[in-house]
Amino acid sequence: MSEPTKAAAPAGRAATKKELPEHFKGYKHVWVFIEQERGQVHPVSWELMGAGRQLADKLKVELAAVVIGPEGEATRQAAAEAFCYGADLTYVVADNLLADYRNESYTKALTDVVNTYKPEILLLGATTLGRDLAGSVATTLLTGLTADCTALDVDADGSLAATRPTFGGSLMCTIYTLNYRPQMATVRPRVMQMPERVEREPGRIISHPLGLVEADIVTKVLSFLPDRESTNSNLAYADVVVAGGLGLGSPENFQLVRQLAFVLGAEYGCSRPLVQKGWVTSDRQIGQTGKTIRPKLYIAAGISGAIQHRVGVEGADLIVAVNTDKNAPIFDFAHVGIITDAIRLLPALTEAFRARLSPHSRDRIAS
Numbered sequence: 001m002s003e004p005t006k007a008a009a010p011a012g013r014a015a016t017k018k019e020l021p022e023h024f025k026g027y028k029h030v031w032v033f034i035e036q037e038r039g040q041v042h043p044v045s046w047e048l049m050g051a052g053r054q055l056a057d058k059l060k061v062e063l064a065a066v067v068i069g070p071e072g073e074a075t076r077q078a079a080a081e082a083f084c085y086g087a088d089l090t091y092v093v094a095d096n097l098l099a100d101y102r103n104e105s106y107t108k109a110l111t112d113v114v115n116t117y118k119p120e121i122l123l124l125g126a127t128t129l130g131r132d133l134a135g136s137v138a139t140t141l142l143t144g145l146t147a148d149c150t151a152l153d154v155d156a157d158g159s160l161a162a163t164r165p166t167f168g169g170s171l172m173c174t175i176y177t178l179n180y181r182p183q184m185a186t187v188r189p190r191v192m193q194m195p196e197r198v199e200r201e202p203g204r205i206i207s208h209p210l211g212l213v214e215a216d217i218v219t220k221v222l223s224f225l226p227d228r229e230s231t232n233s234n235l236a237y238a239d240v241v242v243a244g245g246l247g248l249g250s251p252e253n254f255q256l257v258r259q260l261a262f263v264l265g266a267e268y269g270c271s272r273p274l275v276q277k278g279w280v281t282s283d284r285q286i287g288q289t290g291k292t293i294r295p296k297l298y299i300a301a302g303i304s305g306a307i308q309h310r311v312g313v314e315g316a317d318l319i320v321a322v323n324t325d326k327n328a329p330i331f332d333f334a335h336v337g338i339i340t341d342a343i344r345l346l347p348a349l350t351e352a353f354r355a356r357l358s359p360h361s362r363d364r365i366a367s
């Protein structure tokens with residue numbers, strides 16, 4: 001779901017809202033945790049600034065970014081950049097003990113800032129880091145957290161309506177944290193639209209101390225080894241994705257997907273059964289329990305289009321489905337449907353694109 005305001009269902013809310021306890025009444029404003037690791041801000045943080053802006057505007061409150069990291073240029077830059085994505089102010093906890101992500105130190109930093117400045121809504125990316133941090137911050141603050149949301153909205157009385165798939169993706173449910181604050185939610189990368197970046201001078205920056213020494217932190221980081229596999233796959237942010245499903249019939253035929261992706265300069269992905277069969281690694285899985293993608297072009301070959309797959313791809317600008325079954329569910333949401341055998345079509349497409357995209361193709365066409 002692409003629109004942050006799309007799936008909330010305030011009218012159907014059944015829960016009873018008690019009077020918010022007195023000590024929560026001062027909680028105000030929308031916050032987004034800006035995730036940075038080794039000097040790189042994760043793009044999901046900017047996507048959440050877009051969603052946060054819409055919530056803040058509806059509530060008529062401010063949108064704040066929270067940047068946690070080591071002292072120095074990278075943290076300063078992340079704080080400044082937050083203004084270009086719509087922040088009204090930024091909270092910064094900068095301390096060299098925060099150079100590497102550690103649950104204890106980051107939980108302390110974020111819960112301290114929350115307890116001091118009291119936001120009503122706190123959003124984090126559902127990345128590995130964000131999931132780890134959100135869970136421990138929510139349990140430390142004794143508040144509710146809705147994970148992996150696909151839409152966020154504010155209902156008539158100003159509560160956060162956090163919508164996510166449930167029952168294996170066959171139903172969407174909207175979850176409220178009515179009597180506790182802040183209302184927390186995580187959202188996976190690429191679920192929300194990236195807002196436009198607008199060059200702006202940094203505004204209000206509020207620094208907050210960490211208040212920890214190294215001896216207080218049980219976890220020690222001895223060295224950092226990047227995961228070479230995961231950096232190979234840039235599925236979530238790829239402009240073109242080619243994916244295959246069980247209809248391809250064998251791991252050998254899956255090579256046809258990889259070949260087409262290679263010629264197009266695209267990323268390749270797959271449906272979940274291919275991961276379960278061990279044909280493809282799990283970082284390539286697309287869908288509810290895999291990656292959400294938002295490419296300009298998505299080519300799905302031999303994929304039926306089950307709801308759990310659909311929720312991960314429907315943000316694509318153009319979906320081209322290749323399937324032998326004209327009644328396959330994927331044709332309900334594909335923009336272009338090709339009813340044919342993918343095992344025959346994929347090599348033909350690869351050859352056609354190879355000829356078209358080769359640097360010498362113009363000479364060949366001309367001759």
Ligand SMILES: Cc1cc2nc3c(=O)[nH]c(=O)nc-3n(C[C@H](O)[C@H](O)[C@H](O)COP(=O)(O)OP(=O)(O)OC[C@H]3O[C@@H](n4cnc5c(N)ncnc54)[C@H](O)[C@@H]3O)c2cc1C
Pocket residue numbers: 168169244245246247248270271272273274285286287288289290291301302303304305306307308309312322323324325328340341342343
């Ligand atoms: C909790 C839960 C989470 C899940 N998460 C995910 C997820 O993240 N991602 C995901 O993908 N699935 C997920 N699933 C699984 C999902 O429900 C489907 O089972 C799965 O997506 C089906 O994969 P498929 O389309 O490859 O296979 P199938 O459903 O078996 O479809 C194969 C398709 O290929 C077509 N076909 C056959 N031969 C050819 C050919 N030669 N050429 C072209 N087409 C052909 C068939 O007509 C059929 O439509 C999840 C399920 C559950 C319960």
